[in-house]
Amino acid sequence: MPSTLAALLFLGLSLSQRTGTREHESFLRSPRVWAEKTLSKPVIWAQPSFMIPKGKLVTIWCQGSHEAAEYQLHFEGGLSASKRPKSPGTVNRVNFPIPTMTSQTAGQYRCFYRSGELWSQPSDPLDLVVTGLYDTPTLSVHPRPEVTSGEKVTFHCRLETATSTFFLLKEGSSSRPQRRYGNIQAEFPMGPVSTAHRGAYRCFGSYNKHAWSFPSEPVELRVQGDAGDTSFAPTEHTSSDHWDSCMLTTEAQFQEGPVLRDHNAQNLLRIGLVFLVLVALVWLLVEGWLHRKKPQERASRPSSQECRRFRAQRALEK
Template identity: 60%
Template sequence: MPSTLPALLCLGLYLSLRVGAQNEILSKPLIWAEPSFMVPNGASVSVWCQGSRRAIEYQLHFEGPSSALERLNTPGLTNKVKFPIQPMTSSTAGQYTCFYRTGELWSEPSDPLDLVITGMYDRPTLSVHPGPEVLPGENVTFFCHLETATTTFFLRKEGPASRPWRRVSNSPAAFSMGPVTPAHRGTYRCFGSYSEHMWSFPSEPVTLLVTGDAGVTDLASTGQLSSPDSWEPHWSTTKKGLRKDLIPWDYTAENLFRVGLGLLVLVALMCLLAHTWLLRKKKKRASSQERRRRFRWQGALDE
């Protein structure tokens, strides 16, 4: 039994080191664009990267016509940094990811952010059938037409949380929607595109009104289209709902787990030591009783 004590100590040390190593795995940062992931040609945009207050360096990686890397050190205590991009051109449109560093450790990469440049081609025209005012439950179709030869079109409902839908089709491209609910109300624009990150000027806006019973069950709260080839880039136009700091909570939870594991090992060691001490005491008592018995037996033989 005493020989198991070193083994248990080694096991506890090993587990503690493993947990400590896991503690050093940094969570991936958040990335978003302001004011929007869609940027007019020549305008400015800022890419934000949010990591930890312990971060001492951030990196922004770009995959586009020419890959690029930008570094930004953080002299003060801040959990996010801004990478300004100005002006926006076709060479800066593409996919972005960011990282941050604490000490010698780098975080996992953020989710990708797609920056799209608009205003690169002619302006398409957008219309809706049967009309801009419909009743709940009806079906509507948006038609996006562009004279310039292209087969890729995007339709987007204006709003901070709206995402575009893609249709690969000859002009005019048809975006079918329905049955509509009051959630489909809003202003829509369409774009033509020759690449995923370079779009035309936006069409003139078309406002869809869903009149009648507002209590109809909301079957499409996100305004889903029936187009099978919808496109959802990794973007966020605002920082609403972002956590103030990604890392402290993670470290608190992991440290609590580490402390709990250490206490568990300590209790196990104390139980083992107590058990070993009791066994030794029991053996000593048995040995003492055996010696007394032998002494009395020897005395009786002598008599």
């Protein structure tokens, strides 16, 4: 039994080591790490939102690998802050608070992290916007705020201070904001609308993409659907430029990078192998105990021939 147990333990450790070696070799062959000498890019987002009223607190988060030893935040292409995780190996994110949002802190942010001597690729850009710098625009919807599914509507955003850029956002929606250009007014055509377009809308005026006006008063769009209306996705015309998509980096977009996924898979496989070895050890111990118990029971139980001889001897003595 000891030789069998030793063989099982050796097999489990050998498989674990072989698996770890294969994963390590695969990791080294990865073009991102081996050829480019960099790590997978981190994820960046802002809380409570990428749009922050002037003077309010905003926190920028950067999430990388559990092996990250240092994080750097870059603002408009230059180093802004550096931070080390409080518990390396267990925490894979850090935060960079901005106590007071101003036009000087609004702009484009990226973050990096370091593991050993290697630095990661830059995160996707996060465009942080400050609001409440200018007058308040007015928003209206034509032909009316209550329409039937299938109709077309147009939102009109107007700001008298010669704003050149306007943005329209739907409250509570993760869809990207629409952008239009105009002198003092911009139009946002939408439709044919469905019940998915229901909700409150606000617009902003902007002199640049990181400094917006106060938000307009909300305008509620009410869409009356019919029995055959199964549309769920909005069909409004949206800008497809890179800036709009990067602005909407949110916590819902967190995904573990390939390094984290490989690390977790390796740990799970090793735990499984250790569990199998422990099960085999318990089984061998139980089997050995049963084998030892049977001879003891046989030795303690007198044979039938001895019983008959004992009875006969007792009868003769009587």
